[in-house]
Amino acid sequence: MSNPVKVNPDLQKEREKCTFNVIELTNVIDGGPQKTEERKKREDMVFKEGIHIDEVPSDYLSHKEKYELAVKKACLLFKMMRRLQEEENAGMENYMALLGGTLGTAILGDGSPLTLHYVMFIPTLMGQGTVEQQAYWISRAFNLNIIGTYAQTELGHGTFVRGLETTATYDVSTKEFLLHSPTLTAYKWWPGGLAHTANYCVVMAQLYTQGECHGIHPFIVQLRDEETHMPLPGIKVGEIGAKLGMNGTNNGFLGFDHVRIPREHMLMKNSKVLEDGTYVKATSSKLTYGTMMFVRVMLVQDMCNYMAKAVTIATRYSAVRRQSQLRPDEPEPQILDYVTQQHKLLIGTASVHAFRLCASWLWDMYNNVTAELETGDLERLPELHALSCCLKAIATSDAAACVERCRLACGGHGYMLASNLPLTYGLVTAACTYEGENTVMLLQTARYLVKAWHQSGAALPPTVAYLALARDTRLTHSQPWRNEVDAIVDGFQRIAAGKIALCVAQIEKREKSGMTYEDAWNMTSVQLTAASEAHCRAFILSSFQKETEKLVKTVSAPLRLVLLQLVELYAVYWALECVGDLLRFSSISERDIEGLQNWYEDLLVKLRPNAVGLVDSFDIRDEILHSALGAYDGRAYERLMEEAMKSPLNAEPVNQSFHKYLKPFMQGKL
Numbered sequence: 001m002s003n004p005v006k007v008n009p010d011l012q013k014e015r016e017k018c019t020f021n022v023i024e025l026t027n028v029i030d031g032g033p034q035k036t037e038e039r040k041k042r043e044d045m046v047f048k049e050g051i052h053i054d055e056v057p058s059d060y061l062s063h064k065e066k067y068e069l070a071v072k073k074a075c076l077l078f079k080m081m082r083r084l085q086e087e088e089n090a091g092m093e094n095y096m097a098l099l100g101g102t103l104g105t106a107i108l109g110d111g112s113p114l115t116l117h118y119v120m121f122i123p124t125l126m127g128q129g130t131v132e133q134q135a136y137w138i139s140r141a142f143n144l145n146i147i148g149t150y151a152q153t154e155l156g157h158g159t160f161v162r163g164l165e166t167t168a169t170y171d172v173s174t175k176e177f178l179l180h181s182p183t184l185t186a187y188k189w190w191p192g193g194l195a196h197t198a199n200y201c202v203v204m205a206q207l208y209t210q211g212e213c214h215g216i217h218p219f220i221v222q223l224r225d226e227e228t229h230m231p232l233p234g235i236k237v238g239e240i241g242a243k244l245g246m247n248g249t250n251n252g253f254l255g256f257d258h259v260r261i262p263r264e265h266m267l268m269k270n271s272k273v274l275e276d277g278t279y280v281k282a283t284s285s286k287l288t289y290g291t292m293m294f295v296r297v298m299l300v301q302d303m304c305n306y307m308a309k310a311v312t313i314a315t316r317y318s319a320v321r322r323q324s325q326l327r328p329d330e331p332e333p334q335i336l337d338y339v340t341q342q343h344k345l346l347i348g349t350a351s352v353h354a355f356r357l358c359a360s361w362l363w364d365m366y367n368n369v370t371a372e373l374e375t376g377d378l379e380r381l382p383e384l385h386a387l388s389c390c391l392k393a394i395a396t397s398d399a400a401a402c403v404e405r406c407r408l409a410c411g412g413h414g415y416m417l418a419s420n421l422p423l424t425y426g427l428v429t430a431a432c433t434y435e436g437e438n439t440v441m442l443l444q445t446a447r448y449l450v451k452a453w454h455q456s457g458a459a460l461p462p463t464v465a466y467l468a469l470a471r472d473t474r475l476t477h478s479q480p481w482r483n484e485v486d487a488i489v490d491g492f493q494r495i496a497a498g499k500i501a502l503c504v505a506q507i508e509k510r511e512k513s514g515m516t517y518e519d520a521w522n523m524t525s526v527q528l529t530a531a532s533e534a535h536c537r538a539f540i541l542s543s544f545q546k547e548t549e550k551l552v553k554t555v556s557a558p559l560r561l562v563l564l565q566l567v568e569l570y571a572v573y574w575a576l577e578c579v580g581d582l583l584r585f586s587s588i589s590e591r592d593i594e595g596l597q598n599w600y601e602d603l604l605v606k607l608r609p610n611a612v613g614l615v616d617s618f619d620i621r622d623e624i625l626h627s628a629l630g631a632y633d634g635r636a637y638e639r640l641m642e643e644a645m646k647s648p649l650n651a652e653p654v655n656q657s658f659h660k661y662l663k664p665f666m667q668g669k670l
């Protein structure tokens with residue numbers, strides 16, 4: 001942890017109050033002291049290079065300048081990553097650390113034009129290419145001899161992948177595919193890095209061979225000349241324009257006018273087109289969607305990083321900021337002493353721990369299922385798809401809500417770009433849409449839950465096994481409620497099961513009244529998304545509890561106490577948020593709810609002294625936080641003034657517009 005010269009005295013006192021060893025918790029979060037050391041070493045190395053230092057704050061740059069700076073930074077960062085790869089043979093973890101929410105965004109600011117190359121282009125080559133294709137393309141891609149992206153979404157279709165219009169038609173006479181965009185809506189639209197950065201890309205297109213369409217398949221297409229970077233003939237490529245956030249990512253559009261590529265440029269690990277045009281089917285058409293699943297899994301972890309950052313900024317600032325009066329004749333309190341402020345912030349801290357453990361669980365499941373897929377075993381693919389969809393949706397929407405709550409918790413100063421909360425929000429809220437729009441993701445999970453509901457108990461996969469018990473309606477209200485975490489987890493499973501049961505009944509009723517299944521599904525879809533969210537919340541609660549119970553066996557007594565308090569806080573917070581559902585589906589009573597509320601308020605009191613220690617343990621250095629409000633030393637006011645002085649408007653006492661417009665206007669001469 002950095003050791004600044006002078007720390008704000010309020011913040012210093014907070015640190016003295018902390019009841020557990022902050023470094024111990026940092027080690028737990030990193031996965032052990034050695035991992036902490038490795039992370040710090042990596043950070044030292046990155047920051048020593050000074051890539052993060054901007055001559056002019058990037059907020060004051062033009063759109064074009066922002067892109068150019070983003071390219072420069074990405075090249076320097078990935079050059080370092082390449083060096084790491086060579087020197088230490090560092091694997092996936094380094095990529096994740098360098099591209100993920102904390103270290104990556106500290107350097108790359110508002111997104112990077114090379115992210116898609118690493119996050120989707122290379123993983124698609126790995127997941128969809130044959131061994132020969134991997135041997136040819138991956139080393140070129142790893143070395144950045146070529147830069148790629150993943151072009152799936154079109155102007156007309158993002159969600160409905162089967163509706164994409166770009167065609168890849170096999171010409172048996174030349175053994176080539178013809179890539180074509182038949183309409184304006186067939187133009188690829190959104191891919192990161194596509195506009196002016198990538199010279200290759202994976203294009204998802206409708207495959208036609210022997211006069212038949214076989215659906216969406218991946219193709220590698222060269223977009224630009226490797227020397228001049230000029231777009232190749234038949235390729236129309238450019239940038240889609242300014243966005244709410246992620247303005248460094250160089251999102252682009254792309255149209256094809258009968259562009260020819262060799263047959264070997266179709267990625268053929270799963271499906272194939274033989275030389276004579278014969279189509280060979282994959283074991284499952286859904287394997288084509290593998291890269292999306294990979295990124296959804298990664299996003300859950302990534303969201304923890306953003307939440308940790310936001311809650312660190314807002315908590316430290318809340319310790320430094322004094323406002324209003326709590327008790328007469330006493331000085332203005334730290335705003336962290338307001339219970340409403342604790343309510344806004346501590347749930348953010350608890351959420352980081354909850355999602356971190358779920359993300360790690362999901363990552364393990366992803367790796368196991370992927371290994372099974374390699375052997376042709378597809379059994380657990382639907383369960384993984386269902387879980388990754390709902391966790392992607394809930395992690396991104398909770399993270400966006402958390403960052404926004406943290407921004408609001410910082411009052412006016414949270415609205416300043418210098419707080420780094422607006423930019424963080426822009427990055428996080430994008431994730432609610434990309435990689436599967438959240439409502440659509442929840443409906444994918446709902447589809448799986450409805451099917452699971454109809455299955456017999458014995459056959460239910462682990463993450464939906466609770467349905468078997470809860471399906472027995474006689475049990476629904478029979479258990480007396482207890483104000484314990486176990487009971488809350490059970491309550492959430494009952495909510496999920498109850499909501500799924502109602503959806504199934506509604507769909508059946510609507511079908512009986514003459515609706516098609518599809519219309520009945522659509523009419524019930526608001527309830528279906530709610531059932532899906534409840535299932536996801538039950539999963540998060542139950543794995544947070546189980547994984548923490550395992551974890552606390554290995555830590556000191558003071559830390560154990562705090563970690564268990566965080567689990568309780570998380571569970572009670574969500575119980576109170578969903579109190580109506582608990583009343584409807586569990587045996588909770590009005591009196592129990594009063595008990596829950598008291599329990600919650602007690603927890604806020606217990607956790608209050610550790611609020612700063614808990615965010616310190618995320619160990620996010622100042623260069624990464626990049627926030628005038630959240631720095632380790634708590635010099636929020638001084639930093640706000642320092643940042644204000646960087647505004648180009650402050651470079652001169654009188655702006656030229658005064659002489660040009662204001663003065664003539666004021667004198668009635670304009």
Ligand SMILES: CCCCCCCCCCCCCCCCCC(=O)SCCNC(=O)CCNC(=O)[C@H](O)C(C)(C)COP(=O)(O)OP(=O)(O)OC[C@H]1O[C@@H](n2cnc3c(N)ncnc32)[C@H](O)[C@@H]1OP(=O)(O)O
Nearest residue numbers: 095096099100118158159161286289298302385434435436
């Ligand atoms: C290398 C280091 C990395 C470091 C990482 C650092 C951290 C990360 C940083 C991230 C930065 C990211 C930058 C931005 C990236 C954005 C990229 C994009 O958006 S790209 C664009 C992203 N675009 C999107 O995400 C588009 C969203 N849309 C879709 O994914 C799909 O079209 C759909 C799922 C909505 C429907 O598909 P459709 O074909 O109409 O399907 P039906 O509904 O008819 O269901 C049919 C059956 O298929 C099943 N099934 C479906 N999917 C899967 C699956 N994946 N699997 C298995 N199964 C699946 C389904 O359950 C059903 O089963 P059953 O019931 O019949 O048994």
Ligand SMILES: Cc1cc2nc3c(=O)[nH]c(=O)nc-3n(C[C@H](O)[C@H](O)[C@H](O)COP(=O)(O)OP(=O)(O)OC[C@H]3O[C@@H](n4cnc5c(N)ncnc54)[C@H](O)[C@@H]3O)c2cc1C
Nearest residue numbers: 151152153157158159190191192430433434435436437439
């Ligand atoms: C910052 C950013 C980066 C991106 N990067 C890439 C990239 O690198 N590569 C790439 O290929 N794509 C990329 N995308 C595109 C992204 O994947 C899509 O925007 C996303 O999948 C949503 O699709 P859509 O835009 O078509 O939304 P739509 O599907 O048009 O969604 C609009 C509304 O319709 C609703 N809706 C749609 N279908 C259904 C349904 N079946 N049931 C109920 N409601 C429905 C949605 O819930 C939503 O409310 C990016 C997007 C963003 C914002």
